[in-house]
Amino acid sequence: MAPFRYTLRVRFNECDPQRVAFNANYLTYIDIAITDLYRQHFDGSYAEVMESSGVDVVVAEAKLKFLAPARFDDQIEVALTVERLGNTGMEISALICRDGDVLVTGELRYVFVEIGSWEKTPIPDQIRATMAQFGST
Amino acid sequence: MAPFRYTLRVRFNECDPQRVAFNANYLTYIDIAITDLYRQHFDGSYAEVMESSGVDVVVAEAKLKFLAPARFDDQIEVALTVERLGNTGMEISALICRDGDVLVTGELRYVFVEIGSWEKTPIPDQIRATMAQFGST
Amino acid sequence: MAPFRYTLRVRFNECDPQRVAFNANYLTYIDIAITDLYRQHFDGSYAEVMESSGVDVVVAEAKLKFLAPARFDDQIEVALTVERLGNTGMEISALICRDGDVLVTGELRYVFVEIGSWEKTPIPDQIRATMAQFGST
Amino acid sequence: MAPFRYTLRVRFNECDPQRVAFNANYLTYIDIAITDLYRQHFDGSYAEVMESSGVDVVVAEAKLKFLAPARFDDQIEVALTVERLGNTGMEISALICRDGDVLVTGELRYVFVEIGSWEKTPIPDQIRATMAQFGST
Numbered sequence: 001m002a003p004f005r006y007t008l009r010v011r012f013n014e015c016d017p018q019r020v021a022f023n024a025n026y027l028t029y030i031d032i033a034i035t036d037l038y039r040q041h042f043d044g045s046y047a048e049v050m051e052s053s054g055v056d057v058v059v060a061e062a063k064l065k066f067l068a069p070a071r072f073d074d075q076i077e078v079a080l081t082v083e084r085l086g087n088t089g090m091e092i093s094a095l096i097c098r099d100g101d102v103l104v105t106g107e108l109r110y111v112f113v114e115i116g117s118w119e120k121t122p123i124p125d126q127i128r129a130t131m132a133q134f135g136s137t
Numbered sequence: 138m139a140p141f142r143y144t145l146r147v148r149f150n151e152c153d154p155q156r157v158a159f160n161a162n163y164l165t166y167i168d169i170a171i172t173d174l175y176r177q178h179f180d181g182s183y184a185e186v187m188e189s190s191g192v193d194v195v196v197a198e199a200k201l202k203f204l205a206p207a208r209f210d211d212q213i214e215v216a217l218t219v220e221r222l223g224n225t226g227m228e229i230s231a232l233i234c235r236d237g238d239v240l241v242t243g244e245l246r247y248v249f250v251e252i253g254s255w256e257k258t259p260i261p262d263q264i265r266a267t268m269a270q271f272g273s274t
Numbered sequence: 275m276a277p278f279r280y281t282l283r284v285r286f287n288e289c290d291p292q293r294v295a296f297n298a299n300y301l302t303y304i305d306i307a308i309t310d311l312y313r314q315h316f317d318g319s320y321a322e323v324m325e326s327s328g329v330d331v332v333v334a335e336a337k338l339k340f341l342a343p344a345r346f347d348d349q350i351e352v353a354l355t356v357e358r359l360g361n362t363g364m365e366i367s368a369l370i371c372r373d374g375d376v377l378v379t380g381e382l383r384y385v386f387v388e389i390g391s392w393e394k395t396p397i398p399d400q401i402r403a404t405m406a407q408f409g410s411t
Numbered sequence: 412m413a414p415f416r417y418t419l420r421v422r423f424n425e426c427d428p429q430r431v432a433f434n435a436n437y438l439t440y441i442d443i444a445i446t447d448l449y450r451q452h453f454d455g456s457y458a459e460v461m462e463s464s465g466v467d468v469v470v471a472e473a474k475l476k477f478l479a480p481a482r483f484d485d486q487i488e489v490a491l492t493v494e495r496l497g498n499t500g501m502e503i504s505a506l507i508c509r510d511g512d513v514l515v516t517g518e519l520r521y522v523f524v525e526i527g528s529w530e531k532t533p534i535p536d537q538i539r540a541t542m543a544q545f546g547s548t
Contacts, residue, residue, distance in 0.1 A: 011305075012159075012309055015154045017152045017154065022439075022442075024150065025435065060476070062434065063474045066473075072154055073309075073313065148446075149446055150439050150442060161300075161302045195340065196297045196340055197339070198337075198338065199336075201336045201337075203332065286433075287433045289428045290424055291423065291483055296423075298424065346428055
């Protein structure tokens with residue numbers, strides 16, 4: 001079981017004329033789940049932690065495999081595991097599931113950057129300590 | 138004929154399982170058209186004009202009537218008329234059409250605000266002069 | 275207090291460079307709340323009820339007033355009241371609030387249509403009975 | 412130079428509080444470009460060709476590398492190359508550029524499926540012949 005799990009419902013406007021969630025939305029779902037991880041596990045809000053650290057996180061790489069579609073009103077779970085915590089980057093794997101079936105797998109590489117310059121910067125300690133709790137065991 | 142017209146195509150991801158453009162997208166289409174008006178008719182880019190003036194524009198009110206749906210791949214036109222230019226606000230009417238048929242009508246009221254405080258502020262002269270060209274005649 | 279209330283969080287991707295929820299998203303938030311009302315209060319899922327009735331609902335008119343912006347990570351509430359249930363249409367008012375402050379007000383007029391023809395059709399009894407519970411009292 | 416190129420402008424609502432295009436939108440941009448390829452190079456509209464063939468295309472895999480951000484109002488180009496045309500699938504590489512600088516690279520694998528069953532199905536001849544024109548040379 002992945003260390004962090006977030007549940008959401010597929011919204012009507014997220015589905016396309018094929019009657020399934022439009023593919024780009026899965027990247028959004030992963031972003032929403034990671035934001036929730038930050039929200040729940042940092043002291044203070046995500047926005048405050050990041051801004052007071054003077055850093056921001058950006059996605060550097062994303063690999064998605066689409067195995068089966070999510071449909072309108074489906075309740076889906078985004079399960080996240082921190083696979084690697086480097087100096088300035090981290091890798092997170094994501095499983096998007098419905099009733100235990102994997103619909104989409106994701107591998108995301110994030111880079112921490114200085115607000116303003118967008119230059120790579122070490123992961124702030126508070127963030128590193130929090131994310132380390134969500135590694136695979 | 139409305140003084141400003143912008144043409145766009147309905148994107149696949151903007152359509153929902155009813156196979157029509159999801160209703161909220163029409164507000165976005167109007168925003169895109171107004172942005173294009175700014176882009177074409179200001180010296181310098183929209184963003185620069187606004188930031189150098191220290192002001193921003195926000196929508197204060199929007200009324201939309203949905204007469205007929207736009208579908209995937211439809212080429213639609215957003216026709217804009219500046220109906221009123223006040224001290225701190227302006228009203229714009231929008232007709233969203235396909236092949237001359239009106240699909241959606243919109244009435245938008247915008248307010249100019251100071252960046253930072255979000256307090257109402259007079260419309261900058263350069264913006265007022267530009268927008269005045271798009272009044273109904 | 276409005277008869278139906280739905281809570282959601284403003285997502286990062288729903289916010290624009292003004293750092294507030296982009297205006298079109300409020301129409302989406304109202305749609306999400308109404309969908310949730312359907313989900314919770316119909317026997318069977320929303321999609322099934324509608325499809326088995328052979329009807330669909332479309333927005334015919336929307337009036338929004340934007341009083342204050344919602345920001346990233348804000349928890350907001352969409353409060354809905356069915357103001358009128360006609361033969362083929364219904365009117366719903368919406369208040370989008372944060373901590374009791376009204377951010378956006380909405381008045382929506384919906385029309386029930388036959389799937390396929392998109393012609394107006396009477397509101398199915400099951401839907402009418404359900405919606406009647408959410409009138410103002 | 413890639414065989415197919417599509418130009419678009421980054422919309423305001425596609426940018427997030429980091430003031431750059433939100434990451435999921437790049438998947439949408441690639442989808443929009445491919446749809447335009449279909450539109451321009453098929454006899455009849457994309458939707459008609461696909462529906463009359465009884466097939467649909469779904470994304471099976473997507474790899475994106477984010478090298479630099481696109482910003483509001485940027486004019487960007489999505490350059491597509493068909494890298495492989497298999498029996499039921501095809502691979503397309505995408506370069507998303509601004510003024511010749513690569514912002515995002517994408518590798519997409521698509522699978523053709525039967526409408527209804529969503530089972531893999533051979534690429535229709537008309538689609539195969541069209542896509543073959545966009546291979547790397």
